[in-house]
Amino acid sequence: VQLVESGGGSVLPGGSLRLSCYVSGLSFSRFCLGWFRQLPGKGREGVATILRDDSTTYADSVKGRFTISKDNAKNTLYLQMNSLKPEDTAIYYCGLGPGDLTVARSLRPLYFSHWGQGTQVTVS
Numbered sequence: 432v433q434l435v436e437s438g439g440g441s442v443l444p445g446g447s448l449r450l451s452c453y454v455s456g457l458s459f460s461r462f463c464l465g466w467f468r469q470l471p472g473k474g475r476e477g478v479a480t481i482l483r484d485d486s487t488t489y490a491d492s493v494k495g496r497f498t499i500s501k502d503n504a505k506n507t508l509y510l511q512m513n514s515l516k517p518e519d520t521a522i523y524y525c526g527l528g529p530g531d532l533t534v535a536r537s538l539r540p541l542y543f544s545h546w547g548q549g550t551q552v553t554v555s
Contacts, residue, residue, distance in 0.1 A: 432456035432545045434525050439550030446515050446554070452508040452525030452547055460503045463528045463535045465543060466510045468521035468552075475524065477538025479510065488536050493519075515554045522549040 438450040450466065465480035479499035480488045487499050498511040508525055526543035528534050534542040 432527065434527060434545055434547035436523065436525050436547040436550040439523060439552045441553040441555070442515055444516055444554055447511070447513045448515065448552060450510040450512070450523055450525075450550060450552075452510075454506045454508065454525075454527065458503075459501075459506055459508075459527060462530045463543075464499075464501060464508045465526045465528065465535070465538070466497075466499060466508075467524045467526055467540050467543075468519075469524065469549075470521045475540045477540065478523070480535040480538060481508070482532065482535050483530055486532075486535070488538060490538060512552070515552075517554050519552060520554050521552060523552050524549045 433455045436452045460483050466478040467475045468478055469475040478490050481499045496514045500509045525547045527545040528543035
């Protein structure tokens with residue numbers, strides 16, 4: 432199983448970015464997929480998750496600004512980020528975990544077993 436993120440970059444506050452995560456090695460539709468981020472010197476935190484029925488969970492800090500979605504046919508996960516703030520600056524990772532509602536709602540990285548290499552998002 433391999434996850435590959437793309438779409439990071441630098442943007443001004445208030446701007447938008449769209450992250451993508453291509454998953455190979457399995458059909459991800461029955462799993463929980465998520466986006467996480469990590470600031471320098473801090474632990475990884477959950478941003479958003481999505482289940483196979485397209486139900487979603489968001490961290491309070493991104494609600495109303497970020498949208499998680501997936502394309503099962505393309506085995507690709509997305510994160511549309513709007514109204515970006517300097518505090519959104521981090522390395523963003525996609526993760527794959529068991530397709531469980533508790534896992535999805537927890538936004539806890541420890542439940543996710545497969546990770547991408549990360550993509551840097553800088554808002555300044």
